[in-house]
Amino acid sequence: MTSRKTVRIGCAVIAAGLAALSLAACGQNVPASSGGAKKVIGVSVADQKSLFYVAEVAGIKDEAKKKGYDVDITSANNDSSAQIKQVNDLLTKQIGALIFTSQDSTAAAAGVRAANQAQVPVIAVDQRPESGQGKLSTYIATDSVKAAHDLCTWMFKQIGGQGELAILHGVLGSTAEIQRTQGCQNALRENPGVKVVAEDTANWDETKAFKATQNILTAHPNVKAVFGESDAMSLGASKAAKESGKTIFSVGIDGFPTMFDGVASGLTQATMAQQPYRMGQMAVDNAIALMEGKGSDIPQEQYQDTVLINKDTVTQHKVEEFYGPDAQSFK
Template identity: 85%
Template sequence: MTSRKAIRLGSAVAAAAIAVLPLAACGQDASAGSGGGKKVIGVSVADQKSLFYVAEVAGIKDEAKKQGYDVNVTSANNDSSAQIKQVNDLLTKQIGALIFTSQDSTAAAAGVRAANQAQVPVVAVDQRPESGQGKLATYIATDSVKAAHDMCTWMFKQIGGSGELAILHGVLGSTAETQRTQGCQNALKENPGIKLVAEETANWDETEAYKATQNILTAHPNVKAVFGESDAMALGAAKASKAAGKQIFSVGIDGFPTMFDAVASGLTQGTEAQQPYKMGKLAVDNAIALMNGKGGDIPQEQYQDTVLIDKATVGQNKVEDFYGPDAKSFK
């Protein structure tokens, strides 16, 4: 038997609205655009707590500055209702394109539909709306099904092909959560010696993952491994097991700077490193092309590869290659 906590979406729209952060990449008033009549690129991200999103925005700002464009960045503080409002506010400012990383499928669908109605092209990063819920100019992301399948398959091999497994889920219904769950489930079908005994929702958050893992270890003391669908959750699981005096095999997906350190120290055992800084830069390139009527050859889907980071490879890879030149400051 498995159990899953229901997700609780935050309802503090007013508080989240305070977190709207308009940032001019070139040091100018974002509403005015840069010189020569260039339109501003609107950016809406789920939060600026996740290191993935921090690195994505860093890539966006750096590439926009390099190419002489301004960006207006908003952060929803993980509030779906607030993000929908923020997207609508961006659209009233006559942005030329929208780079959109949604909080969940509800925000994704509503935001993309609003942009479609305003005839503003949408470059989706990391999250996407359900099929039929709006038209994207392109979708830039990690192939999370493959990344999770590869991560879980590797983990199952490392623990000898048998034992009890727990999964910590991200925000339920988000693209990454759905795909990473599917990927690990595919790996489970291929490894009948692994028994999934517990599932908890920790919403990409380390603290929630710590508490969820405490509950899991109480109910299932023989759990051998935890798949955290993000590095933050894998770290929370590892710290909870250490506090309980237990040793579990804990892995994630992201490639956070903190996870590089954790793998090197042996606290966690592995991660699939994503490339959010590169995704942010690519999103700006695409947005500018679309704004200038040159986006006809942009692929509809642009999946970026992940890299396995474990004890053997962590010293051979630089976190800056994945999270940008300021990656170490994100710890």
């Protein structure tokens, strides 16, 4: 009697085990809530020095945690070759989606093509590959052409519609650099009294912008204004002018916490504040939708508005609106 009962129990256990193995073999039949493994979201960003990218990653981490997803985040430290390798490494880990902020057009094209070949959807943030160099599921970014046009138009009005202008460019060939240059050029065509007398490349960097502006002010002492294509470069220009005992009108694009302080103190005059924290959150939401097969209604392009922060508006906004709850710690 006891022996037969033991056999019956043993058979039942084996049958249950086989059933469980059968379900496991058909992973799509196991609901996620039952403990089935979720694919990781891969993230590749150009660096973690720029406050824009720091805030973007903060938004990614917070939203992924909120939604119960894991993220594998890599930073290329502004090295295009390193970023291409990092993307390939992420793809070998069988990530479910790639959130991609590329260092430059070379990394963008190579990374997107590799993800396409691996059939991993790509959510590009801030930077994008050139046309024909890979397929994106969506592109999330600031409308930098409009932001630069509106900012330069406002600046030209403040300086009386005439005077000498210097432009500090970001990384040449990057999406933001191309679009911000185009936007300000559009404004220049509408304001023929403003003349560009100097241009230099400072690669979004404050120290490089400081040195570049010193040289510009030596060669062109009558420069009236500087358009820094990023906040860091605008701050560098303002500090260089102050050290030289000169007064210039300096603006940037980003909305960094340090730039809010610069505008409030009068060191710089304005910035167009972007929304990197929100962009990071959006990227995660899009990645999850794509991984779950629900991304058919995601727009191809998702441009986010900027807000003009100047002496009149700086007290009306908090930097946390743009750079997330930890924005003050990014200084």
